[in-house]
Amino acid sequence: MTLDVRSAGSLRAHLGAAAAQLAASTPYSVELVTQDVCWDPGSPRLFQDYRGDLSGRYLDAVDAAVADGHPVDDGKAETILREVLAAQQADGFFGPPALALQVDQGAAWGHGRLLAGLLSARRWAADAAAVDAATALLAEGIGARVPQWLRWVAAAGLQKFRLDPFSAMLPLALHAEASGAKPALVAARTLAEALPADADRAHMHGYLLGLRGQLEVARQTGADDLLRDVRERADVVARRYLLPHGGVTESLTLPWDANTEGCGIADWVMLNLRLYELLDDPRHLDRACVAAFNALLHTQRASGHFGCETLSGEDGVLMSDYAPEAWWCCTFHGLRALRHLVVHAVDADADAVRLHLPMALTATDGDGSPVLSVAGDYPYGDTVELTVGPGFRAAELHVRVPSTAGVGRLLVGGVPMPARAADGWIRLPAPSPGTTVVLELIQHEWFDVGGQPMVPPFANTTLPAPDLATERVAAFRGPLLLAASTADNPPDDVLRGRFLVHPREQRALVQEAGGVRAATSGHDSFAADLALVPLAGPDRSRHDRTVRTWFQGLLYARRTLHD
Known part of the structure; x- marks a missing residue:
């Protein structure tokens, strides 16, 4: 059963604050957002060589906001999308022809982010066919350049951004799955198998995007060696680069980097949520939760924008003087990561509706019928209240007890029940519609x-x-x-x-x-x-x-x- 899951409670306020920024004309004017593909020589923009980066991220963030039920400026989003599509060249790439042929991480990075944005935009675009055509052409262009990019990687030495071309792996794999385009999967697997073992000093955001792509390639191809590689690399990141608040440093630099980056933290959250979904290993869910509720949310500012944290010279003390509002990247990626957290909190099939995280949310079925609503303010509060809706058709209700909590009391329809949590799960026969289940946690x-x-x-x-x-x-x-x-x-x-x-x-x-x-x-x-x-x-x-x-x-x- 496919569920439509929306955030609720305090997390919804975080998502809503970020989503509200998308409608703002400062900094997100149509001209600025599209300038990385509609290049204006008379009005240069910083980092415009990362063509497709800002526009692609914007398109993806609109999708995250729409999927979670937040208001967006539809007219503005469609205008940006139309201008992006109109700027595509015959070879699938964007930007001035001379720059489009340039072989470096900027071309790979920007076009990879734009491919991801187009894949997301298809879900809300008025002209899905036009988006499909542009997506296919861009994926073909990226695939054709993979050999060139790998030669660039081999010659890049220990440059910080040398692994950024591998960020294209994830959208290539997702495009292959959505469209059946085998060349895209071949290109993604070529990148997956070429990911260097030595990631020292590399950009964490790019590296983790590469691991997320490698994971999708492993899932689609059944390549156990790639799956094992992702798990081992994730464990290395956790062992060497994970900070006590659950976030990661901005690069894989020892002894430590000078700052964190909201984008890298967001990728760490999304990588571990996906690993948990595929492997059912609660370690990954625990990593994602600690990172999301602490490091990621701490990078969000009062405005709603996400940014970075500065690691001061006094170990353990964080400040906010390094890009506290990285509106060109972290705002979009932070919004997407929080949306991932919501989506991965609950799933359902004929056997059970499973609540993996007892956070406030609503879940409906494909017809819009309520399946489950969760109230309470976990993890800030200890009481979780689940209400079963008429769309609940599974045989059982399963609730995962967080590894950092125990069960104080369980009430089903107001009646106390034994709080047995076998293997970390409370399993109940399907309650009748309208029944409320109250779970009182003891957070350790x-x-x-x-x-x-x-x-x-x-x-x-x-x-x-x-x-x-x-x-x-x-x-x-x-x-x-x-x-x-x-x-x-x-x-x-x-x-x-x-x-x-x-x-x-x-x-x-x-x-x-x-x-x-x-x-x-x-x-x-x-x-x-x-x-x-x-x-x-x-x-x-x-x-x-x-x-x-x-x-x-x-x-x-x-x-x-x-x-």
Whole structure:
């Protein structure tokens, strides 16, 4: 059964704020959006050599907004689409002929993003046939240039953007599946098999787009070696480049990059959601949730635009002086990633309707009949309320209990039921239409210590506690990272409170109104209590404030008579 799923609750506000920007004339005038394909020598635009990048992303973002039920300026979107289609050349490419023949990552990147945008635009375009024709011609042109681009990659050395041509792999594979165009799949597989093993210093956004494409090629061709390669590469990213708030650095650079990028974080969310869907491995869903609810939402500003975070010289402290509003890329990709999160939250077939994430949403069937609505404010709230609609035709209702939570109480139609969560799932016979199922979660407090989830006590009665003073430590409640913001704490205390103090006989996090309070210390005699609240949330104006997102270590020791 195919469901039409729409966001609800606080996540809908995040999606809506980004979608509302698409109608704005600043920065998204028709002239600016189309200038990367309708080149005007008298009005140059920064990075216009990435022809098709901005216009393609805009077309895709319109689709994400429409699919989630947000208002868009239909006339503006159609005008942009018509101008893009009119700018296509006979060889399928866009931009001035001299530039269109240029062999570099800008040509590959921009045209790959435009191919993705055209694939999305077909779902809302008034003239779908014209979009289909342009899409096929562009895919053919990209496929013909793959050998040239691979030669460029081989000669590019360790250039940061050397892997960006592999970003065309994903739209090529999706076009092949939608149209049956075998040459597009051949081109995508050629790219998939050529993805270099050494990705050091490469652009994370381009690399993860390549992995997402490689995954689709593996799925369509049954190439187990490619599937295994994607999983192994994703694990390497998680092990080496994943920050405690779930996001990734802007490039695969060690020891660390100077910033994150909303686009790369968005790709990390979407890659892991797809891996979870295909492999049913909850690790990937957990990675996607932590990244989405913390890192990705933290890159969204009060305006609704997404952007980047600056990694300051003080480890664990994030600022917003590096492209906080990257309207030319991150806004579009952030919107698409949040839409992915909504779509992957629930699915259905004849056997069951499965709620993978207990977040607020509505799901209807192909006829528009309500199947399931989910209310509540997870992960900010603990109560989840599911209402079964007349379109619910499956034999059972399955609800996944988040790995960072337990079940406090389960009510079906107001009647208490045993809260058995076999293999992490609550499985119920299909409730009758109109029935309400209430799930009260107990969201756990836990710590990410050097990339490993842990809960106190960190040692048993016979072994000493491990040395945690040199490992990065982040505090969580459920999937939400608890951070110390300068909006709630003196800036000096946020900077100097480098270590989280956890007395062995006490709780590290003390509950108080609006959040929790934790003891911290510095390198010498400094000590201060800091208020910790979720890193990201409905008040997006807070995301501009300097914030300690993780600590440089955890001091875990028994209290003495002298303390």
